[in-house]
Amino acid sequence: MTSAVSSERRPDLDWIRVGAFFLLILYHVGMFYVPWGFHVKSPHPVAALEPLMLITNPWRLTLLFLVSGAATRFMADKLSAGGLAKARTARLLPPLLFAVLVIVPPQTYYEIVEKLGYSGSVLDFYGKYVTASGHWRPDGEPLITPTYNHMWFVAYLFIYSLILAGLLKVGRGAVGRLEAGLERALSGWGLLVWPMVCLIVLRMTLFPIFDITHALVDDWYNHALSFGVFVFGFLTAKSQVLKAAFIRVRWPALILALLGYGAYVAIRMAYRGDEPAPDAVLLIARVAYGVDQWGAIAAILGFGAKHLTRGGPVLTYLTLGVFPFYIVHQTFIVVAGYHLARLDLPQGLEAAILIIGTFATCLLTYEIVRRVNLLRPLFGLKPTPPVRGVEVGGNRPEIA
Template sequence: MTSAVSSERRPDLDWIRVGAFFLLILYHVGMFYVPWDFHVKSPHPVAWLEPVMMLTNPWRLTLLFLVSGAATRFMADKASAGGLAKARVARLFPPLVLAVFVIVPPQSYYEIVEKLGYSGSFLDFYGKYVTASGHWRPNGQPLITPTYNHMWFVVYLLAYSLILAGLLRLARPTLASLQAGLERGLGGWGLLVWPALFLVALRVTLFPVFGITHALVDDWYNHALSFSVFLFGFLTAKSVVVKAAFIRARWPAIAMAVVGYGVYAFVRWTYRADDAAPSLAVQALAQVAYGLNQWGAIAAILGFGAKHLTRGGPLLTYLTLGVFPFYIIHQTFIVVAGHHLAQLGLPQGLEALILVAGTFACCFATYEIVRRVAVLRPLFGLKAAPASSGTSGLGIRPEIAPGPAPGQ
């Protein structure tokens, strides 16, 4: 797998990943206020947030899977297939266990407190949570426990990494041929055309049938999308041809993203009421626009990143190490703090400011504590070695460490 590749570092991908995580925190704060379902909700939903939230909906998680695949390439080129699999399990499985049994339970607890009026203590709830004996049905659907909630991304990333390790063991020449084919097909306008058509096809055909469940075993649209871009990132991470194509296509990509967003957001806003049902033709138009916005935004971000985000440094290293702990803790803080803040009767703008600032403060505080306590480091996705060792918290050199992102 060496055709048209470069071993140069990719600080642009790390900056993009860090930026996407910061957007994620703001997005999940927005989920507390937007009139969409979430674990807990503000008693005063803000309708105008819907088109704002839709600015990142189509591409945020897809971009993170792509960047994670690229980061895995840099790791895989230094390890055997078996070594890659062992490293991914060692880095991702302990945080999953911590999240399922420690981090996530407060989210489920406050969800049933708000939606079902549950009056039991957290300890009473926790006993039922870990034994799957609660039988709660918020929104009319059973609340499955124990659960991973926002850590679904880590579950999928671990699964995809293990599948990739198997492919590297059994079909490395096929992957090399696929990489060469991508470079031939994506060197010019194909970079905008072919991936966009692929994403549109998935959205038009699989999404209406399967939707998005985050349940791993039945999430076929999400798997077709996320594993494809994960593999795309892996195969193109070191390609100088594809990197140059992203740079050339950055401005047309913005135009495609803007047009796609405009159409998709207009349809979603127009038919946002429960009793408003668009025709099949309008639904298809919205899905096409979604796919165009999805790839246009990703291509633009990667193009501008490759052009301008060319330097690393101590700040990037610090933030790259920190985003996994940020990801693990942020949503639980939002749920717990949002629930209690809503009861204080503060002006909504002040309340939102406190929630945003408090979430970031909690993330940084958690990271600062975790990285200093040896026993906590692997539980939050950090290597057991000191932070000054020059490796990232996910076992990849800091300029391109893959990491998780939360759910929509």
């Protein structure tokens, strides 16, 4: 039987979401330096960063989609299916369109300047960007514009929310039964075993066929993974049974995550050159990836449920700031990284400037946006209704 639960939001999930986005910002700073593809790159790549980047690589975005599904559950229980679709559209679509037309274009501009030696004016670039007439091919691949770049997460979340609203329209009564079924299936060690098996199977079957593209129409491994955990988060958000189960398995989950990480990184480092890994080694790597992926997520959820039990004004402030931070962070990293690379600073100093500058820009943007009612919807914040001539804030963003 499904346990009774509070209708209030869970502070542990809010803290986890804030922490995950904090790591995401650091990860994107790392993308400027690690020898992987990115919009602009440091002229001095740091191969030693790869194992550090791989600490969060398997689970960071999967965790974000899971807690996004959980947050959607708290919204959905207060709204009709149509109301949920309308609320998610109002919250997610304006920032997405605004980012595509205003925030993201500098990323594309500096990418073609660096990779293609583009010398046209900014106005000339923007005209080609919005009309998809640039025909740019950095790295040999066509650069389709307008584009959403890092805002793919919001685009996918928007689509998933609408799909979920449609499912609730015809089957809201099944939510409780599905939740109870998950509680039974994931009892005991099932919470560690069955989600891990699902992630491993996806990695072994769909990933070799559909690499992650973020292009919406051909991203089927990513959809199966991200929408799957989004629905999982939705169904389990209010289950006290599963919350307690995550607490019980947190230490075994952490051990499994570390073992999976060690095996996966060892294989990645051993076959980082041109020589392809044998099929048997690839199989082990995919199993290790799934073990690390779910082990880390289960451990984070377990430790969070155990220790992150208090909310308060700091959490409210940070939770409200997550969406504005997310929207602007990558554009600053790309623009500042491009210019910093040409100053020939010591790399440690350069990285410190880039990290501090990114967070400072995010914070300044948030402080401005939350005070200007016209800007708030463009950054995922509800307009503040006037009360006796004074604007009051405090409404929570529900993007994640």
